Amino acid sequence: MSISLHAAVVPNWLQILHAMRRMLEKAESWASTEGIDEGxxxxxxxIExxxxxxxxxxxxxxxxxxALDGVRSGTFSPDMSPPPTTFSACKALLDEAIAACDAVDEAELEKLADNDLVxxxxxxxxxxxxxxxxxxxxTTPNFFFHSTTTYDILRMKGLPVGKQDFLGRLRLKG
Incomplete structure (x- = not known):
């Protein structure tokens, strides 16, 4: 069985992006209830x-x-602006990422697969x-590293989440 680049990447990103969005919503409510300062x-x-x-x-x-923008242009440089410091700013970034993933066409990604990227x-x-x-x-290993670290920080601070919160909605048969 052959698998497309799109199928190998985008559905996995979407699964975790949606799960992260739900975790941040849960964390925002929890922080408010527990009196935890968002900043x-x-x-x-x-760790330090x-x-x-x-x-x-x-x-x-x-x-x-x-990354999707980069595959289209052939160049990628990480964004060096300061990271967001609020739930609303983080959720907005996740919403933007979800929209970008939803918008990428499988045929487009397949056409770009062998192109050079710097x-x-x-x-x-x-x-x-x-x-x-x-x-x-x-990109995908970095994506999972940072999503796992997001989960780990929230869990370390006391947010009641578990593995299913990280995994989100599984793509089950049927």
Whole structure:
């Protein structure tokens, strides 16, 4: 059985983006009920040398919405603006990522799969990929790293979530 690049990437991103959106809604309600300061929550890191919660959510947007923009243009550079520090800003990024994933056409992605893509961070780093290798070996692992870290930070702070909250809606047979 052959699987398209779209099928290998986009439905998985959507599953987790929707789950993250629901977790943030749950976290917003929980923080309000528990009297947890939103600003403090978004500054939370798993460990000192990791970036905070808002950065983790923003990175899921980067490695989905911006990645799709990059495969179309042939270039990708991570967004270096400050991360969001509110639930509403994070939910807006997730909504934008969901809309971008919903809008990408399978045929379009297949046509782009073998194209070149250049990843850069200023003059410091350049990595040359095909679109397929960029999505499968770089962007998707980063997407899952940052979505997992988002879950881990919220869980560490006391949000009552479990594995099913992270997995979201499974694509079951039938």
């Amino acid at each position: 403090d929550l978004f500054k939370t890191r798993l 040398d990791m970036l905070p919660l808002g950065y983790q959510v923003k990175s899921c947007w980067t490695h989905s919405k911006l 990843f850069t961070i200023g003059d410091k780093l350049r990595l040359d990929f095909t679109v397929q290798d960029f999505l499968l070996s770089f």
